[in-house]
Amino acid sequence: MELPRHYNENRLVLMVQEPTIIFSYWELSRGQWESLGDERFLVLRLYTTGSNRVSTVLKEVSLPPFTNDWYFRNVLPEHTYHAELGYYGPEGEFYPLLRSNKVVTPRTRPVEGMVRFLKVKTVILDTTNKDTAEEQGDSNAFWGGYSSMDLVHRS
Known part of the structure; x- marks a missing residue:
């Protein structure tokens, strides 16, 4: 088409x-x-x-x-x-x-200082009408966050 x-x-x-x-x-x-x-x-x-x-x-x-x-x-x-x-x-x-x-328009220079990543709660909807992963007992309800220093040390 x-x-x-x-x-x-x-x-x-x-x-x-x-x-x-x-x-x-x-x-x-x-x-x-x-x-x-x-x-x-x-x-x-x-x-x-x-x-x-x-x-x-x-x-x-x-x-x-x-x-x-x-x-x-x-x-x-x-x-x-x-x-x-x-x-x-x-x-x-x-x-x-x-x-x-x-x-x-985005910046052209790097961000100064330490960059931190926040923990984010995931929301999962399923057919049982439970609203969140927490309520479903899912242990992966939160994504872990890392600082820029953690990322450097993990390389």
Whole structure:
């Protein structure tokens, strides 16, 4: 079975590929394309959100015709981003059509200090309607955790 080339949906998605690269893809429904007309050139804006929760335009791309994805390179690690796909009106105002999800780029430096792993309680549901492994008398109800020092010594 072959996947369809289009789903006729309006969607803009961001995905972090690396700490300094964000991939975006989008689709506009047939109705959305028809409402734009022939003279609208799409623009993709990438926003970053600071600690004060104010979004600022970081990059803006005038998209070539028939483009439905874009890579933003050289973004900053440990920052929050979102995007908008839109166009400029005759007076120079930006009209957004789609807004993406928010993504956070990962750090590029190692975590300093000792890393500790927490014990996690496993929950098991079975046909007898008992809620947890503890209630079932399972001795493996908890996963053991190790500190980074334990992991080094176990190697």
